Amino acid sequence: MVDTSSELPSDATSALLVYITTVTPTTDSSKAIETYLKDKADPHYRDEAGASLLHLLAAKGNRAGVTAILRAGAQWNAVDKAGKSVGEYAREAGHEELYQYLVQEGVRTEFLLMALGASSTDAYEMDEGVEGEDEINEEDSKASQEGEPEEPESYTAPSSEDVTVAPAGPASAHPSNADYLSRRLTFSQGRLLDSDANAVMMGWEAPLMELHAAVISPRPGLSVLNVGFGLGLIDTYLQSHQPASHTIIEAHPDVYAKMIEDGWNKKPGVRILFGRWQDVLSDLEVYDGIFFDTFGEYYDDLKQFHEHLPNLLMHDGIYSYFNGLAGTNSFFHDVACGLAEADLEEMGIHTTFKEVVMDDLGDETWKGIKRAYWSLPLYRLPVCTFE
Numbered sequence: 381m382v383d384t385s386s387e388l389p390s391d392a393t394s395a396l397l398v399y400i401t402t403v404t405p406t407t408d409s410s411k412a413i414e415t416y417l418k419d420k421a422d423p424h425y426r427d428e429a430g431a432s433l434l435h436l437l438a439a440k441g442n443r444a445g446v447t448a449i450l451r452a453g454a455q456w457n458a459v460d461k462a463g464k465s466v467g468e469y470a471r472e473a474g475h476e477e478l479y480q481y482l483v484q485e486g487v488r489t490e491f492l493l494m495a496l497g498a499s500s501t502d503a504y505e506m507d508e509g510v511e512g513e514d515e516i517n518e519e520d521s522k523a524s525q526e527g528e529p530e531e532p533e534s535y536t537a538p539s540s541e542d543v544t545v546a547p548a549g550p551a552s553a554h555p556s557n558a559d560y561l562s563r564r565l566t567f568s569q570g571r572l573l574d575s576d577a578n579a580v581m582m583g584w585e586a587p588l589m590e591l592h593a594a595v596i597s598p599r600p601g602l603s604v605l606n607v608g609f610g611l612g613l614i615d616t617y618l619q620s621h622q623p624a625s626h627t628i629i630e631a632h633p634d635v636y637a638k639m640i641e642d643g644w645n646k647k648p649g650v651r652i653l654f655g656r657w658q659d660v661l662s663d664l665e666v667y668d669g670i671f672f673d674t675f676g677e678y679y680d681d682l683k684q685f686h687e688h689l690p691n692l693l694m695h696d697g698i699y700s701y702f703n704g705l706a707g708t709n710s711f712f713h714d715v716a717c718g719l720a721e722a723d724l725e726e727m728g729i730h731t732t733f734k735e736v737v738m739d740d741l742g743d744e745t746w747k748g749i750k751r752a753y754w755s756l757p758l759y760r761l762p763v764c765t766f767e
């Protein structure tokens with residue numbers, strides 16, 4: 381990988397940079413930028429901070445320019461050397477409308493790539509996760525769009541040690557669900573950690589789990605399914621709602637052993653299916669309420685689970701999932717929410733998001749944990765029903 385970010389831009393690129401940074405944006409910006417690009421300005425130029433032309437246009441609130449540069453192949457999910465996305469550049473400069481436009485652009489691009497089987501979303505960790513993996517991988521994304529692997533053009537991505545929010549490594553470097561399931565786990569001080577100090581589940585999520593339980597099990601006597609036991613937080617809340625039947629799928633042997641030790645197999649209505657959800661689908665029934673929250677899985681796995689919902693959820697049932705996708709970057713998180721919403725809509729399932737204001741979790745929460753996986757001020761709790 382060659383870092384050419386310190387090289388001087390070509391004349392046409394310099395002229396384009398001057399245009400972007402000094403000219404007041406108008407609807408004509410799009411034509412002007414196309415002309416510079418025809419004159420061989422480099423659409424993949426990065427400045428010394430790693431900001432792409434799209435970042436610079438976003439900061440200027442230049443909507444026509446943003447459209448033109450995206451059309452020329454700029455990546456919507458580029459990050460600068462500090463890990464900042466184009467959405468953050470737009471929002472921080474006060475261009476909220478452009479921020480929303482960029483979110484829609486991200487959703488549209490990823491949705492199309494998904495349809496083509498070429499999405500970059502495997503870097504969206506489902507939940508508590510592994511360092512540096514919660515953003516869409518811009519390198520993967522570009523390679524996917526063009527059908528073959530390609531070196532980044534003018535920018536060496538910082539390593540995950542350099543920045544808190546870093547572009548993800550290649551998907552193949554992510555520990556797989558199978559790797560996670562072979563690691564030993566520790567339950568201590570209201571946390572469930574794996575042997576690599578990744579937080580599988582943490583006590584600070586209890587109030588969210590209480591809300592999820594109330595959403596999928598609003599009255600006694602319902603049949604509910606929870607995928608992923610973890611610390612048993614949501615299952616404890618679900619029990620307090622007195623379901624008629626309460627099915628729990630759990631894949632990790634250490635978690636399963638703890639469930640048995642704590643007597644979960646003897647609780648009212650509880651049926652435990654030990655195994656990966658992918659492997660126990662044929663043992664499932666149809667439920668009034670379903671919740672999904674696994675670990676070491678990615679957006680594609682969530683999407684795959686969603687594809688089974690028409691067979692698992694009653695016509696008037698309610699589904700929800702832990703919405704930790706890209707939970708340390710509001711722009712990528714907003715795109716992930718939009719993508720999940722669009723994918724569910726394809727199956728006739730409508731999503732509304734209940735907004736939950738979050739307290740700052742503080743550094744103490746993350747002590748001894750490999751990666752802080754949540755830092756956003758708002759949690760968007762999905763409430764999904766058939767239309």
Ligand SMILES: C[S@@+](CC[C@H](N)C(=O)[O-])C[C@H]1O[C@@H](n2cnc3c(N)ncnc32)[C@H](O)[C@@H]1O
Binds near residue numbers: 508607613656674
């Ligand atoms: C984040 S925790 C769930 C926390 C839970 N919502 C709670 O309230 O405590 C994720 C759980 O999913 C389990 N898991 C991971 N992959 C799974 C899979 N493919 N199928 C079923 N369970 C899985 C993990 O072992 C872990 O116990």
